[in-house]
Amino acid sequence: MGPGFNDGVDINTPASPWITDAEHTQLRAALEKSVDLGCLVELEIYFSNPQEWHRIMFVPEKNEQGDLTSVLSLGQDITRQKQIDHELRESRSLLRELGARREAELEAERKHIAHEIHEELGQLLTTLRLNLSLTCSQLPGEDSPLREKLNDMTRLVDRTIQTVRNIATSLRPAVLNAGIASALEWLTQEFTRHSGIRCKLTLQEGIQLDEERATVVFRLVQESLSNVGRHSGADQVWIRLCHHVTGYYHLTIRDNGSGFDPEAINNHQSFGLIGMQ
Known part of the structure; x- marks a missing residue:
């Protein structure tokens, strides 16, 4: 069990000069709880000297009549386990931060690309359509093959403008x-x-x-x-x-x-x- 805590020693007095008052208070509270409840009590405690984590179990022992005779204390050094748990939590926290940063950067890139597509490409296509309409209106004759070709180009530009809008919206509405x-x-x-x-x-x-x-x-x-x-x-x-x-x-x-x-x-x-x- 934890350093310096021995059965048979008055629990009101720390059994070791290396146990602080705060640590002794935790040990005493767990021991008294085990006695009062008559059941196993488990405690995880950090000893500042020698800077170790321990898991301590207090197990009440009773005689044939059911009277409490003693409390068995069992201890395990869990310092390495605590270190692994801490490293795992830090790793998960870092992954969450990286994931959040990646999503933020991805969203910013979506916003930028959507803006460029909508503003730059959209304006160019709109200007092209206006020029096609203007050119078509200046052609002589209603059945000119060139007019029909320009009308086809205008319809193609219209579909392209709608496609550009759909792409920009899918990136970021x-x-x-x-x-x-x-x-x-x-x-x-x-x-x-x-x-x-x-x-x-x-x-x-x-x-x-x-x-x-x-x-x-x-x-x-x-x-x-x-x-x-x-x-x-x-x-x-x-x-x-x-x-x-x-x-x-x-x-x-x-x-x-x-x-x-x-x-x-x-x-x-x-x-x-x-x-x-």
Whole structure:
């Protein structure tokens, strides 16, 4: 067991000069608890000298009549285990930070590319279409082969403009700049239009999020609706976002589909669920 703590010694007095008063108090409390309850009590304690963690068990021993006769103390040095646990927690924390940074950088890149596509490429295509229309209007004759060719080019440019808009929207919808309420309303309407699945959105009045949190909520709902459309077989989805007085925001997404195996979260192929976590 821990250094310097021996059976048969008055528990009111530390049995070793290396045990501090605080450490002795912890040991005494665990021992007294074991005596009072008549059951095993386990304690993890850090001894400042020699800087070690120990797991100590106090086991009451009784005679044939059921009277307490002694308390057996068993100790195990768990310093290395504690170090491993600490390193594992630090590693997980670092991975979470790296993951969050990666997502933030990815979102920033999406925003930049969407802006460039929408503003630069979109403007160039719009200018090209205007020039085609102007050129077509200046041609003599209604049945000119050149006019028909220009009309074909105009229709092609129109399709290209729509494709560019769709690409920019898929990267980062411009409606996100209008706030989370507008973004979710647009997202649910688009989901219903494309999937045919009814989507009821409930938002607490006046709810507002900064850009970072709004983006996180939007991506969570977007991924959830994608999963609903692909896997659930549902015909109704309910989404609710509210703000608690504690300062937390609560997002709930439910559907009436077939559900899924929660163990799938541990499946290394379930990258969508991992990303949402």
